[in-house]
Amino acid sequence: MTRAMRQKNQQYGTAGGTLRRVQIGNALSAFGSGFTVPYMFVYVSTVRGLGSMTAWLVFTLFALAALVALPLAGRGIDRYGARPVLVAGAVTAAAGALAFGHASGSGHILMSAFLFGAGVAAVQPALATMIVRCSTQETRAHAFALQFTLVNLGMGIGALIGGQIVDVSRPASLTLLFSVEAVMFLVLAAVTGTIRMPAAAPAAVPASAPAAVPASAPTAGGRVAEPKSDLRTLLADKAMVRICLLAGLIFFTCYGQFESGVAAYATDVVGTSPSVLGLALGVNTLAIVVLQMIVVRITARRRRSTAIAATGVVWLGAWAAAAVAGLVSGGMVATAAMLSVYMLFGVGEALLAPTLGPIIADLAPAHLLGSYNAAFALVKQVAIAMGPAAGVLLVGAGLPAAYIAVMAGSTVLIVALALRLRTQLTAAQDNAVRRTRVVTTSVEPRLAGELRPAA
Incomplete structure (x- = not known):
């Protein structure tokens, strides 16, 4: 060696x-x-x-x-x-x-x-x-x-x-x-x-990647002066703007409803007891813990945009189950339906965990990684803060059907935006290529095969 x-x-x-x-x-x-x-x-x-x-x-x-x-x-x-x-x-x-x-x-x-x-x-x-x-x-x-x-x-x-x-x-x-x-x-x-944090390695830029911000010329001391971290650089990144809009809708539709809109709907419309709501949150956590590593292996050979679109489909099923619970309010069927809502939310969350963070990391220039992560976190906080207002207002106004319709429509929009996101991501950013195994020789390592498209 x-x-x-x-x-x-x-x-x-x-x-x-x-x-x-x-x-x-x-x-x-x-x-x-x-x-x-x-x-x-x-x-x-x-x-x-x-x-x-x-x-x-x-x-x-x-x-x-x-x-x-x-x-x-x-x-x-x-x-x-x-x-x-x-x-x-x-x-x-x-x-x-x-x-x-x-x-x-x-x-x-x-x-x-x-x-x-x-x-x-x-x-x-x-x-x-x-x-x-x-x-x-x-x-x-x-x-x-x-x-x-x-x-x-x-x-x-x-x-x-x-x-x-x-x-x-x-x-x-x-x-x-x-x-x-x-x-x-x-x-x-x-x-x-x-x-002690490891030194930041410069990210490789794929040949198919869109033109990045021009690098600054070396200074007298030989160091390269990085461009300043400003909002204009981030807003000029169309892929980052698209993923933030999509993430905002995701956090509004699921995370922003957990302890507000869905809880209000379950208690006021379905007649779910607080103890069942506690059990439902436990089911959500259990689904994530059990499925997460399995989902990681599945999504490793799939496009990230496909995983996000699949999340929208799964959550559409969750809102359909919520609608069923509202129609048959009270009894075991309604309880099972509400438990399935939280379970399906957990499945969608497991799909997102290995997807959104890596996309942001691949989109961000090395010198702006903190700003990109902060912008993503800001979108998350605002969306989660807006979620309870929409959910509680609609349910509190006696419009549970409108609440379910708005949330179901939002999940359909998630699917559409996720598939549209493919046009803004490079193949590497979308995890659309995978490397085959590395074969070592006595001279130097080489790749056995070529980059292959992911499913």
Whole structure:
């Protein structure tokens, strides 16, 4: 083995160890979030007695905090690296969670919510950037899928334990939950703040790729001056704009409905009990944990746009099941239909996990990876914030059929936009080519065969 090959293997081994630490820290922070996420609304409105309007303002402030924090986080990642931004975001989120758990008045709780939301928002693109830096094109889909699985598993376990502690008649029990979440964010900062990130390798640009931003001329010191990270560069990337629009629709249609529109529809229209809703969330998590690695293997030889379109088809089935539940409200059939809704949502989520993150990573120029991940996270936060408004308003206005129709129509649009996205992605970005096995000889490694189109 040559010296260059040994160095390369050592670099991959270091990156793999770093990635494991990032994943562990991420899972632990998700575990902490699981303690509080299901109880945010009831904590503000009931436990602290501030009413539903203040509770909705809290969720609005989460979105506003993301609007402020994410552009700054993206620029910070591109300039200083993902690790310091992640540590700063995690510490900020910990301070916000601790303040949120001890807040009593509306002003105090709203300020804590903004601080907490800003910290969580900064953590997301930093984690995504670290995963990209610690993986290769061949391992990236698996890394993102594993992250998604661990997050869901951590949140599920946290919610299960938190449910045994919470008591709405005792504010101290909720304070304890938010304190646990704060500690877990500090653990994330400690685990990731001491790692050494592998050097960023310049991404290979396929021959079929569209023209990129011209590289700057070398400076007097021999270094290449990278173009500045600005919004114009991102908006000029038509593929990135398309994937953000598609992602916004995806997050609005599924994630934005989980604990709002679907829950309101299930309880008000179908007559589902809160205990069944808890079981449905468990079914969703179980579907993701069981299917995720299987889906990774299936999608490894498929176009990413095909996987996104398949997600739309699966979610269309989920909304059809919701319609059936509404028609036969009450009884075992309605319960089974609502459980299948959450299960099908989980199948779609498993399809997306190894797909969206790698597309963003392949689209982003190396010097703008943080900005691209921040823009994607911003779209996600805004879409999720808009989701509850649409769902609760339609169901609350006595228009459940219109709610189902809007969501079903959105899933059809997801399919159409995913298939249209193919025209904006290169074959490599869409995972439309795959490499055959590498055959080593005594002289040098060579590829056995050529690049072949994926299914």
